[in-house]
Amino acid sequence: MANTKQARKRARQNTARNAHNTALRSRVRTAVKTVRKAIAAGDKKAALEVFQKATSVIDSVADKRIVHKNTAARNKSRLAAALKAMR
Numbered sequence: 001m002a003n004t005k006q007a008r009k010r011a012r013q014n015t016a017r018n019a020h021n022t023a024l025r026s027r028v029r030t031a032v033k034t035v036r037k038a039i040a041a042g043d044k045k046a047a048l049e050v051f052q053k054a055t056s057v058i059d060s061v062a063d064k065r066i067v068h069k070n071t072a073a074r075n076k077s078r079l080a081a082a083l084k085a086m087r
Contacts, residue, residue, distance in 0.1 A: 031057045
């Protein structure tokens with residue numbers, strides 16, 4: 001346990017920040033899953049719409065450095081390839 005006043009405050013801040021970052025990471029995973037479900041359903045128009053929203057979520061989280069920019073790019077690339085493969 002933290003002993004100094006400053007260390008106790010840092011512990012509180014870290015707990016809050018960790019919860020926030022976890023929620024943002026979860027939003028990314030949910031967005032990717034939603035696109036994958038739409039692609040699996042075969043509805044290209046709906047999948048494209050969901051993909052655009054997911055791209056926005058992925059980019060915003062990457063800008064905040066919650067996920068690495070290369071991870072974000074890889075996720076978007078794979079989703080775009082899966083969308084393109086839909087026929």
